[in-house]
Amino acid sequence: MAKKLVVNGMILTFADEQFRWMNGSLAVDNGQIAAIGEKPGDWEGDDVEVIDAKGKLVLPGLINTHGHAAMALLRGYADDLPLHVWLQDKIWPIEARFDAAHVATGTQLAMLEMIRTGTTCFADMYSDEEAVAAKVEEAGMRASLALGVIGLCSDDEAKEKINRSKAFVKTWHKQAQGRVTTMLAPHAPYTCPPDFLMRLVEASHELDVPLHIHVSETAKEVEDHVKHYGKRPVEHLLELGVFDRPTLVAHAVHVNAEEIAIFLQKGAGISHNPGSNLKLGSGIAPVPQMLHEGLHVSLGTDGPASNNNLDMFEEIRLAALIHKGRQMAPLAVPADIALKMGTIYGAECLQLADQVGSLEVGKRADFIMVDAEQAHFYPRHDLISHLVYSASGADVTDVYVNGKALMRNREFLTIDKERVIAEAVRLAEKF
């Protein structure tokens, strides 16, 4: 039905850069938020689907700004190793055996978990991204997708990768009712020589899509870069013109004040990945400093093999907790900022803030419902605090994207859970 009216819930609205709770209804027309608070006067009768949100919180869908969804197939395959060993000895050899079928099923497995835990939109970078896009279209999620490419190869291969990246953008940008957007994704400064990077920057200008790149995830990476190029990675990328394009920077763990200033000046979006950075022993990004300088830092899970889950409530909580502990500063990242990082700041970093990231009239109807009739949501001293410090993704009951239900009362409507799990098991048994 084109018209939906969510009633009886506590709605988390957003105005003047602040969250505000509102009791009332959320009216959705053709996938767009038509009204919040008052029910539109003429919304009566059979052409309006009424959705009861009694006892529930109605929130903007969470936005995961960095990941490799298909790596769900590798969840728990190798743990408790340093990034370089983990990647080179464990993950890359097995990934070399992945084909489009692995990527399709891995992505579906990841989307089951993302939808289950309230994520409506995610950024993804991987091989066979065409298979990811097809499955996103089917599942009804919103996503910003990019073919991840590594430039350590022959010139012919490099050319082929760049052409494939461009073809992917041309095929998928703004497709699936506008739910799929695209980026170009040079993997990282240490895997992409300057010439390769510059050709992707050029393509980014030409196709008018952003760049998505891993930057300064580990200390070793920065150290090696300085040895090799005589400068730090961010300065290097600046000189190559990367930041002249809208850029999504994943990780940014080992960046200094000058590099933060470059991000700010050039408008780069940062995806902070606390769970993955902790698990791989990469370190803790200077997020309080970034926020203090005015950067709207977003949150990502990274791939499910280095996290090992896709629950954005956990990333929100980690963002709120770890910087307080590390800096012994209990105000480092307040609860409301952490929630913004998982919602509106995420939308900004994906260049989608005009469409999603908050519940405002005119935006797309990407919203979730959370069962707040549980002990850990009581007493109701502060519901934002409860969402950040007490809730988990398992509290999510309903998920809508573009006004369409992807999960209702914890039942998946667009992905066949049993079939996807069985297929994932079958593929993983061959590893």
Add this chain to the structure above:
Amino acid sequence: MAKKLVVNGMILTFADEQFRWMNGSLAVDNGQIAAIGEKPGDWEGDDVEVIDAKGKLVLPGLINTHGHAAMALLRGYADDLPLHVWLQDKIWPIEARFDAAHVATGTQLAMLEMIRTGTTCFADMYSDEEAVAAKVEEAGMRASLALGVIGLCSDDEAKEKINRSKAFVKTWHKQAQGRVTTMLAPHAPYTCPPDFLMRLVEASHELDVPLHIHVSETAKEVEDHVKHYGKRPVEHLLELGVFDRPTLVAHAVHVNAEEIAIFLQKGAGISHNPGSNLKLGSGIAPVPQMLHEGLHVSLGTDGPASNNNLDMFEEIRLAALIHKGRQMAPLAVPADIALKMGTIYGAECLQLADQVGSLEVGKRADFIMVDAEQAHFYPRHDLISHLVYSASGADVTDVYVNGKALMRNREFLTIDKERVIAEAVRLAEKF
């Protein structure tokens, strides 16, 4: 029914200090584990209750070794403040208005959350602990309880507090079918003058129960202690004879190598509280060093007002993650060790390892069941990894203590959830 047989589950057993998965049945007779693996030959017919654990993991109940359950009433009441301001300006003034009814309801609210997320046993320190004990008896949980006392008072008051602490031990130790044990709890070195501490040490000898005390939670506390006493808190406590008794040390965030050596030499149990220490900006305890020295560090949530949840899966995950990130050492706390911290090490720290903490024949039947038929438990490369890095307390479906069900298929059997929440709301509205 006295005999219960859990069938079709994957059981996490424990032998030679290692976890091992076993497909088979868990036989419970009169609250005790009678067999694991094979069904006892004569267990047939109507006097055996069969419990189907198909698709589920059967684990030892989680053990939370430090908290103040009743503070659930203050969840979200004051956040994002430093420990001293939070305690002195916010928490202590409101707690001064608490009576036994607040403590009873707050504890029930906390137990709802603990049971829901798979905790079967918890250590608690609070005022009106008699009310806590009564509610624990009712709810069917296992707990190690202590009246928390502060010695900054007149000698008469001090005497009264010590007498009440002793009376509590005499009334409640090994009561409630053995589910309730007790400790004596001087709050902290900075709130308990030496004479007061020594009298509690004496009572601990006399009654043969352990001590439970906050130690070196913040840097300021240690600094002030050195200023006041000319020595660090652990040395001070050692000299007062505290560690001549079995002692449960909460926090131990700011301890050095000499202090860790004292804990080890004297057999003190440590309760690491990562969530609370992060949230209050207290810092990050040197847990990898403690483990390296051979300490069996356990885990606690601390009170729900400084966490703000009681999900031990989260503490297990934080213990596995934050030390890796802080020390940039991906092996700092491996997954299996983190799971031991939340189970068997917890039992050891509460002097209950002969009874609980692992699924072994002869131990009490404190076990939980986890729904592993969800996307985040697939593929099954490593189920210990999935429990630590991917699971959450919401995955728990069934909870048994002493062989008795406290929750079945996520339904509470021993606490009236609606009544407790309504009462918590009523009490909180008056703050």
